[in-house]
Amino acid sequence: MALGTDYAQQDCSLARALEVVGERWSMLIVRDAFYGVRRFNDFLAHLDIPRAVLTGRLRSLVAAGVLDKEPYQQSPVRYGYGLTSAGRELWLPIxxxxxxxxxxxxxxxxxxxxxxxxxxxxxxxxxxxxxxxxxxxxxxxxxxxxxxxxxxxxxxxxxxxxxxxxxxxxxxxxxxxxxxxxxxxxxx
Amino acid sequence: MALGTDYAQQDCSLARALEVVGERWSMLIVRDAFYGVRRFNDFLAHLDIPRAVLTGRLRSLVAAGVLDKEPYQQSPVRYGYGLTSAGRELWLPIxxxxxxxxxxxxxxxxxxxxxxxxxxxxxxxxxxxxxxxxxxxxxxxxxxxxxxxxxxxxxxxxxxxxxxxxxxxxxxxxxxxxxxxxxxxxxx
DNA sequence: TTCCTAGGTCTGGTGAACGAACTCACTCAA
DNA sequence: TTGAGTGAGTTCGTTCACCAGACCTAGGAA
Incomplete structure (x- = not known):
């Protein structure tokens, strides 16, 4: 069982939501995305989060459909993270x-x-x-x-x-x- | 730094709230309290949470003013956990x-x-x-x-x-x- | 050639979560 | 008065995520 996720025995939408944004740092990452933060290093500096944890959380949030990863510049190509429509609907609970x-x-x-x-x-x-x-x-x-x-x-x-x-x-x-x-x- | 709490560097009310209810299980415990669960063993059976973790979370939530611990029967005295007024205001985010x-x-x-x-x-x-x-x-x-x-x-x-x-x-x-x-x- | 920047990986130590067993105080029935 | 049951925990060993910092890679810039 992954720590911080997996409330599989809970027949509850809240538990499903917490599997997506209930881990440590996840909701603060989404908050920062609402604030307009898009770049890896900006999340890193603003949150004081370990790099490896940020990498993992961004990956999870992209996989869950909350964020998407898109290039914000070419040569060299750099990727940023933005809220999907599902992610933007997290505004109310946040x-x-x-x-x-x-x-x-x-x-x-x-x-x-x-x-x-x-x-x-x-x-x-x-x-x-x-x-x-x-x-x-x-x-x-x-x-x-x-x-x-x-x-x-x-x-x-x-x-x-x-x-x-x-x-x-x-x-x-x-x-x-x-x-x-x-x-x-x-x-x- | 306690895992799951302490976002001290975050100048943000969301981070403050997550220090109270952002740890694993905490929000599900509060949800169960809204559902009317009050007894230790009922939380335990409904959440499938390790006993020691439940003990710690209930203690934290009482200390944070979200729950209060009151006797619900005498002889033998048994304590239950109920939402305070601050706890009841968690209804909207939950x-x-x-x-x-x-x-x-x-x-x-x-x-x-x-x-x-x-x-x-x-x-x-x-x-x-x-x-x-x-x-x-x-x-x-x-x-x-x-x-x-x-x-x-x-x-x-x-x-x-x-x-x-x-x-x-x-x-x-x-x-x-x-x-x-x-x-x-x-x-x- | 070396440095810098962006966006990561890798690694070792620490500590929380987990599950199971145990404790303690009390009640009830035989 | 012995034994079983209940409620609410505590203790303990293992597992696993978090943390900090070092390292890596690719593409410009000096």
Whole structure:
């Protein structure tokens, strides 16, 4: 029995879901994919995850149909990882779990605030926009640091890019090369 | 670093939540608590979890404020585990994840169907009642086996009790002692 | 030719998960 | 008062995933 997977005796959709995203790191990898992380080394630096574990988790998530692996540049060819449509549907459980963690497992307020990109209203507890009365798709969600964010904690390119408002699913890696498109101050 | 916990470098409420319910078995224990399981041996039989692991997980969940341990009988005193208010708020992420698993990680349709107890309408994707237009609290949710349920899979008392419609959070253990309150046929 | 970068593999040590056996306190029936 | 049963664990040896760091490979760049 693979540790962390295989709840075969459980006749339950939750157990099936946990076989896909229930292993250590898996859900944080999917979260980062929503944040726009696509490259192996960006996952690596942002998550502080052992390389071999990241390799295995990416492979599992691709096999499960949550991520797909596609070239993002030629010569030399480099592959990135993006959410499939099934992966994008993980937005609801991930958002719900993050909101629970914000209320019951964190101190100092929300680390990250999610709002409706078209109207700016903060999403409610289930991920709907109270102003527009619609369930907001992840590509229409803006994220920005909240009052509880610990800005000093990390200095990798992904964390720095996420220090400014960012639309979910919009790729992050251009920021790590063309820094300064919005007059970003040098950190420190 | 404890395996399965400690994402200390992650400035993220999701990581905080996963430190509480992200370890193997933890979320299934909370799910069973929603189903009304309260006794150590019932968790044990329904989950097929090693005893030592169950002991550790229950202790962690009590320490995290998700479950509380209370005597459910005297002479001899026996303790059961029930959801705290923080634990009950895990209903939304657990329901969302189960629905994702039903659509993307299962075959043969929903294992379990959740509906609004007061009107009978099946809950929508975020756990609201489309008829009453309210977010349904777990104590107002009825669960019953769905078209994809594998009725032959398990024969422990909890699984048998859940083979009939059951209200979330209603304790299960009376059924394992006073079998027959609804003319249940003997199995086999 | 050497260095650098991206995206990995490989390896040895550590520790959690697993399953089975054992413990302990208590009750009940003979 | 002996023995069996129950509930809720604890102990122990084996297995296996996680971890950190070193190493590898292919294609540019200096």
């Amino acid at each position: 958002y719900a779990l993050a909101r629970w963690g914000e209320r019951h497992a964190s101190d100092g307020g929300a680390r990250t605030v999610f709002s409706h990109a078209t109207c700016g209203t903060r999403l409610d507890i289930v991920g709907s926009c109270p102003t527009c009365c619609v369930l907001v798709a992840p590509e229409d969600v803006m994220m920005r640091p909240g009052p509880g964010a610990l800005t000093e904690l990390r200095q990798d390119p992904v964390s720095r890019a996420l220090g400014r408002p960012h639309r979910l699913l919009a790729p992050i890696e251009p920021l790590s090369e063309t820094v300064g498109e919005q007059a970003a101050e040098p950190v420190g | 329901y969302a994840l189960a629905r994702w698993g039903e659509r993307h990680a299962s075959d043969g349709g929903a294992r379990t169907v959740f509906s609004h107890a007061t009107c009978g309408t099946r809950l929508d994707i975020v756990g609201s009642c489309p008829t009453c237009c309210v977010l349904v609290a777990p104590e107002d949710v009825m669960m019953r086996p769905g078209p994809g349920a594998l009725t032959e899979l398990r024969q422990d008392p909890v699984s048998r009790a859940l083979g009939r419609p059951h209200r979330l959070l209603a304790p299960i253990e009376p059924l394992s002692e006073t079998v027959g309150e609804q003319a249940a046929e003997p199995v086999g």
